[in-house]
Amino acid sequence: MRFDDRFLEELKSRLRPSDVVGKTVKLRRQGREYAGLSPFTKEKSPSFFVNDDKGFYHCFSSGKHGDIISFLQETERLTFSEAVERLAAEAGMSLPEPDARAAQDDRKRAGLGDWMELAAAWFEAELRRPVGKDARAYLDRRALPEDQWSRFRIGFAPNGRMALKDYLVAKGAKPGDLVEAGLLIAPEDGGAPYDRFRDRIIFPITDTRGKVVSFGGRAMDPNARAKYLNGPETSLFHKSRVLYGLYDARKILHAAQAAAPNEQTPMLVVEGYMDVVACQRAGLAAVAAMGTALTEEQMEALWRLHPEPTLCFDGDKAGQRAASRAIDRALPLLKPGRSFRFSIVSGGKDPDDVLREQGPAALKAQVTQTTPFVEALFVRERDLEPLDTPERKAGLKQRLRAAAGTIADKDLAAAYKDDLYARLDLLFPKPAYGGGQGGGQGGDRPYTPRGGGGGGGWKGRERGPPDPGIRGVAREQIGRRLNPFHAAVAIAAVDHPAWARPYDEALERIGFGEARLKRLAHEIFEALIDDIGEDTPFRDILVRKGWGEELAELDRLALTLKPPFLDPKMDRERARALWAACYEAIVEVGDAQRALLAMREEAVTAASLTATRDLRDRIAILERQISNLEFWQPAH
Known part of the structure; x- marks a missing residue:
């Protein structure tokens, strides 16, 4: 539903920010503002402020800033529409009626959604019938017990071209609607539509409200042309926006925040459906991009839930390429308080392997060993080619400067440049003081303290340069x-x-x-x-x-x-x-x-x-x- 500016301004004028925020944060008045402990970080002194006159909150410890709508989005993991609907109910305001065309589109999508839900229930039932015997054996080999199938709504699509179609048409569905929903394929020659998913274990894909919008299928046939198959783009499913497991991951984050408000719970982005299932079974909030590189829209969705999600890729070449693509796509979007971390599960395994072989404690321990974004960027550029010539060393510096320059936030871009250059200095340390001989050979000037005719050293010193054997500050002090x-x-x-x-x-x-x-x-x-x-x-x-x-x-x-x-x-x-x-x-x-x-x-x-x-x-x-x-x- 679309909300015009006039409706949103009226909504915010009816509710005081301190009243909305005060339901979550204990506030006390400080002059014309209210102060409290940040709901986003762990702290002992208040750095979170709410201003009713200006209609916003600001958190100095996390950098978060916004109005009552964004506050509910941040603290309760709601979408914009969900937050507006919650606040409208609180303010006693009726939601605006959509226009006729929008209402028609909404009804159409709702009808398609009903067929998707019915299809999900049918897939779940097929898994438990005799036709799902091999699929059940596969899940058993993957150590996914039966009591977890319903939690993740895992199902099975039998190997028949018309099985799902016949079932839904008998329930009143039109084949054209099922094609539009992505459940059937319409042949280009005009033939009868047939089932898209056949002989596959089915993973329902949901939106932020938990409604099924598409499916992913894992082939049972090892020779299948596509091991994993996702539904197509539809009016319900936009692959560039949706993340598999996001609805349940949000619930895990919300529960963790309620249990420990001042602790930051990790948010993981993994590679596959079973990896998401493994992490969530271990109590870790995890999502997957369904086999594609993370898009800017998906990154924005992740940052609405967590300031620094962890990208957890496999250690093989495909995983490295995925990490590299994520770095390039994320760099321009980074801001203070909005970044990523990286984690590589050791031993060439994925999270599902670790959970199955070593248990949830081992999985948690591995995925929480992370690398900051800046370090992952530096290592990628450092390892791009041997650094055995001056030209290649200079090339590394150019790449680092160019990478930092792609960050749109100027302050952060400058901080990245400084950090990357500092890492470069440590990679190629300058010669020791005096070339190790005490006389300034090799172009190094000897240390001269302030007050003794030089530009470095310590204020007030009135003696000559240090002995030749001195280590440390002298060589780094020159020119600073x-x-x-x-x-x-x-x-x-x-x-x-x-x-x-x-x-x-x-x-x-x-x-x-x-x-x-x-x-x-x-x-x-x-x-x-x-x-x-x-x-x-x-x-x-x-x-x-x-x-x-x-x-x-x-x-x-x-x-x-x-x-x-x-x-x-x-x-x-x-x-x-x-x-x-x-x-x-x-x-x-x-x-x-x-x-x-x-x-x-x-x-x-x-x-x-x-x-x-x-x-x-x-x-x-x-x-x-x-x-x-x-x-x-x-x-x-």
């Missing part, structure tokens, strides 16, 4: 305005603001020891004052506030040092302790530099000269330890 060590400490505080809680006063006083990072330190300080939780997605909040490019640069710089406290595999308490040692060194250097500046204002005495020398010596020791990355060693 921001020290990677400072960047690593700062980005860790962004991802783990609770680590900085004992140092909130130091954050305001010293920051991260770099003028460019002063504003970021203040942002973290303000978040700590607001009692930000450990699980609050603080990075996402900063991105929404315009920090995307700055954070991407900090990530890139931090990657050049590989700080252990950023390694997700490291014990969290040890990572926190290592970070604290690094930050305390930055604070001590900053305080010592402040003390030196204060001493310049005082009268020079023997005691002040001694104190000045001691402070400078202490700064030099700390900076040497920082340059050598000594704070990352186990002893610390």
Whole structure:
């Protein structure tokens, strides 16, 4: 049903967003807005706001924004029409009458839908009759028990040209309508229509309301020309829009969200009907594109249900090609909070194999081991050809730049470019400081600290370059305005603001020891004052506030040092302790530099000269330890 703008505006004017949202989210008034915990992410501090005057909600932690209609679509997995119908009933509004042509089309589709439902029931019954003996044996070999057949409405089409046709015509169907529904095939020579599905196990395909709109059939004959056969495009079934299993996957997601509102349940896209069945039997929301590449419309449908669905393809060449096509088609559509992850089931198996051989726990464990979209993109381009010549290395960089450039969202495109280039830098690391000889051979300039005539190094240092054996910061510092060590400490505080809680006063006083990072330190300080939780997605909040490019640069710089406290595999308490040692060194250097500046204002005495020398010596020791990355060693 189509709804004009006037009807939609009237509907939204009759309902206050805080009343609609308040049925799902506990809200409290904050000035002219209402605040609450996000229904989309796990958090301890409110970042979800509803504004009745402007008629919208905004979630800073997830980036989601919309009106009461989109809220029901997001939280209850409803279609647009379903959400409007629900709200109209709540507002006491009658739905607009469709025009005569639209009403006629709706009645026609409803009639075809009735025949599809009747056909589905007939297929189910045939599976249990003697004619379905071989099909039942096949399902038994695939370890699909009989009590699951009804759940997925699995059936069987016997090997007869007129079996389904005769049954439905006897019920009053017209052969022309059955052809239009895709159940029969009309020969081009004008002969009598005959059954489309013959000698096949049948999987009903439903729309978002659970209504059967088509069928997929798996051939029993191993020599059949098509192993799998789907129904044709009809007024009910549009292959580019529909996903097999979506109706049941939505129910699984909705139940999981109700049970654990602050946890993100995975959403899988697999390759076949039996894979969908296997995943849903294991409690995993899964759909399939029915043998075709994911379309833009199907991706939009997936993102309405989940911000980051997982594409789970087989590890063979066909699966790799499918993953590659999905990458190309999705790239222009990516936005903050809207992406994909990738998962390859190990051992050359598919999800159905894993469930049958190892059980649901093993299947869940495998499909939740995922790769981010950016990593899948980088690996695809990296493995396209050998990288054994400068030309091929340059070609890889060009491909990465071109791929990032296809992303329509400019901020995300810039972040992807930075991330891909950082991965490229790690793939081809620059020569070590001084060529490993301490003299700057091979074109590397020696490290020169600030205050000593060079452009890099640490503020306040008044000694010469480090010893030849120094490792780490020096070689990465050349030509940079921001020290990677400072960047690593700062980005860790962004991802783990609770680590900085004992140092909130130091954050305001010293920051991260770099003028460019002063504003970021203040942002973290303000978040700590607001009692930000450990699980609050603080990075996402900063991105929404315009920090995307700055954070991407900090990530890139931090990657050049590989700080252990950023390694997700490291014990969290040890990572926190290592970070604290690094930050305390930055604070001590900053305080010592402040003390030196204060001493310049005082009268020079023997005691002040001694104190000045001691402070400078202490700064030099700390900076040497920082340059050598000594704070990352186990002893610390």
